[in-house]
Amino acid sequence: MAIHKIILASFIVYLMIQFSHGATKERLFSDLEKDALDVTAKPSRQGVLDAGIDKLSITWKLSSTAKKQANFTTIKVKLCYAPVSQVDRPWRKTENELFKDKTCPHKIITRAYNKSSQSFKYTLDRDIPTGTYFVRTYAVDAKDHEVAFGQSTNEAKTTNLFSVQAISGRHKSLDIASVCFSVFSVLALLVFFVNEKRKAKLEQRK
Amino acid sequence: MASNEEGSIGTSLHGVTAREQVFSFSVDSSSQTLQSDDPTAKFALPVDSQHRAKVFKPLSFAKPHMRAFHLGWISFFTCFISTFAAAPLVPIIRDNLDLTKTDVGNAGVASVSGAIFSRLAMGAVCDLLGARYGTAFSLMLTAPTVFSMSFVTGPVGYLAVRFMIGFCLATFVSCQYWTSVMFNGKIIGLVNGCAGGWGDMGGGVTQLLMPMVFQVIRLAGTTPVMAWRIAFFIPGFLQVVVGVLVLTLGQDLPDGNLSTLQKSGQVSKDKFSKVFWFAVKNYRTWILFVLYGFSMGIELTINNVISGYFFDRFNLELQTAGIVAASFGMANFFARPFGGYASDLAARLFGMRGRLWILWIFQTVGALFCIWLGRASSLPIAILAMMLFSVGTQAACGALFGVAPFVSRRSLGLISGLTGAGGNFGSGLTQLLFFSTSRFSTADGLSLMGAMAVLCTVPVAFIHFPQWGSMFLRPSSDGERSKEEYYYSSEWTEEEKRQGLHEGSIKFAENSRSERSRKVALADFPTPETGTPTHV
Secondary structure (H helix, E strand, O other): OHHHHHHHHHHHHHHHHHHHHHHHHOOEHHHOEOOOEEEEEEEOOOOOEEOOOOEEEEEEEEOOOOOOHHHOOEEEEEEEEOHHHOOOOHHHOOOOEOOOOOOOOEEEEEEEOOOOOEEEEEEOOOOOOOEEEEEEEEEEOOOOOEEEEEEOOOOOOOOOOEEEEOOOOOOHHHHHHHHHHHHHHHHHHHHHHHHHHHHHHHHHHO | OOOOOOOOOOOOOOOOOOOOOOOOOOOOOOOOOOOOOOOHHHOOOOEOOOOOEOOOOOOOOOOOHHHHHHHHHHHHHHHHHHHOOOHHHHHHHHHHOOOOHHHHHHHHHHHHHHHHHHHHHHHHHHHHHOHHHHHHHHHHHHHHHHHHHHHOOOHHHHHHHHHHHHHHHHHHHHHHHHHHHHEOOOOHHHHHHHHHHHHHOHHHHHHHHHHHHHHHHHHOOOOHHHHHHHHOHHHHHHHHHHHHHHHHHOOOEOOEOHHHHHHOOOOOOOOHHHHHHHHHHOHHHHHHHHHHHOOHHHHHHHHHHHHHHHHHHOOOOHHHHHHHHHHHHHOHHHHHHHHHHHHHHHHHHHOHHHHHHHHHHHHHHHHHHHHHHHHOOOHHHHHHHHHHHHHHHHHHHHHHHHHHHHOOOOOHHHHHHHHHHHHHHHHHHHHHHHOOOOOOOHHHHHHHHHHHHHHHHHHHHHOOEOOOEOOOOOOOOOOOOOOHHHHHHOOOOHHHHHOOOOHHHHHHHHHHHHHOOHHHHHHOOOOOOOOOOOOO
């Protein structure tokens, strides 16, 4: 029975640690200052962009309505999913708790904060999946906590969106190898089968 | 199903003429005919009258028995690797193919659905072509489908390929068929438990193997979206290699290969329509169908969803999620044989009633831990719940196949096939209900699936054998119906009984007296050693 008590006690202690740990994690997106930065993201051409090839011209500057700029140390620019790309995809879900939020998984660039207007020409990563996107910049303080943000679209995330087509990952060499192995597999089976039937017939004739 | 009767020499069975001791031991051109007095000297293990091994030596590779065992479980293991190879890579695949949760869920359902039909067909294939070709067909004809992952570009192709790969899970039936003809009935529970458990481990190993292979291929310089396609070549290649090994090193029956033996008139067959009818008519078959659907079924479902669950909910790396998910499947190594062993132990003490209680206990406890897994919000608790869940559920799978051989003697093969199909059906159903829509989060889906499993395990209380009783009822007190012979010979018509076709079932009934509880067995007269010589 003693071992059961020890296990139970350590379990309870562990739970308490978890709860206290959780308390510090609840930094919320809704607490961040909205539209602290004016962000624009212009695709290099019209239509659906190709990952790994097409570019985005991203610019950001401090908005006239910003208040907390004294805390800004670094600016993190990220590529984010528009709502249409989040439908029925819980791994891209928008959550209020910042550590749980999966809206903006793709990093574009991180730069030190500068009062003047900044720009960056971003070539879409080859790994970017197919989807509809916008750009968001987070202003981060010295403790690496997000303080404010700005995004290239409106609050409902419906304007100024752009679409990206990912690379397929297919390759001719793969296709050929696949066909070769498949044919070998079926042929080998047939060869064994026919051979054995022949041997059995010979056996019977003996 | 080959004739598995533990029949004595000279019993006329199924109208086969001249059942004398004429065996051809090898497939090469120098076949011999030997007298019956020393046919066992050729085997490395002690054998019974049908040359099935009486002992199980897992570390040996002696032909034909242990070799068949190892080739059988390795084939099954390889097929599990292929069927669930996509699961740990889903976080990469879903972005490459632009899949929604519904697409991923539906493909998961498809991956286990194909086997419902292929498992039913495999029994017939083994009858016609032997266990070797049953296994090899399954492995080598589905290998092209594994390779064809390199052509997939969207949700439809993904679903189609996973569906086709899933057909190879029919090797479960061919593996169990092969061990049933190679090993004596007294040890078949343990042998099948090991073969089944070690094969099921493939579902765990794949969660480790595929992310590792993916990582190695990425390090060689490819993009993730190409690397996962190349990774599929590994399971495909394994299937081809194992298929060739089965054909070259394996042997259908203890005495040789089926094609040779059939020509010499050794092997006889029962009428499929009769076998089918008696399997379907027996209500216990369908209870086992449901039960296995919620032990093996949820195990298959977990193989498909657990890696993604740990990746998404606890933000683990792909390989770390794979390691955690793998430990679920790896528990099969000891958990399933343990379930079979516990069932045998319970039978020794309490007879069949003990077996039924053990089955209910393991399956319900496993399902309760599944509910807990869904509720757990911290990683260590989730892992603990998952491990306890895996042991309970996998032991239940082993315990179920401690009961199944006694449900019918005539239709044993088909009942095994139907039960196996039930496992896949349960998996398809649970994936469809709980993991294919955004209605439930994966965590809630897990808890709901556990709850459903608890409910669907209750029917085990309704399995009643007139000669042994059930969980809550005692055996029948009627003199006639309380005999094992009555139960097993009721599967034969009067006409067939007159022809003596049911003799094998009678022998089996005599041996199954071991399923009476100890109290009853002691009160009864001991198993007859006189009468027809039974070489068991």
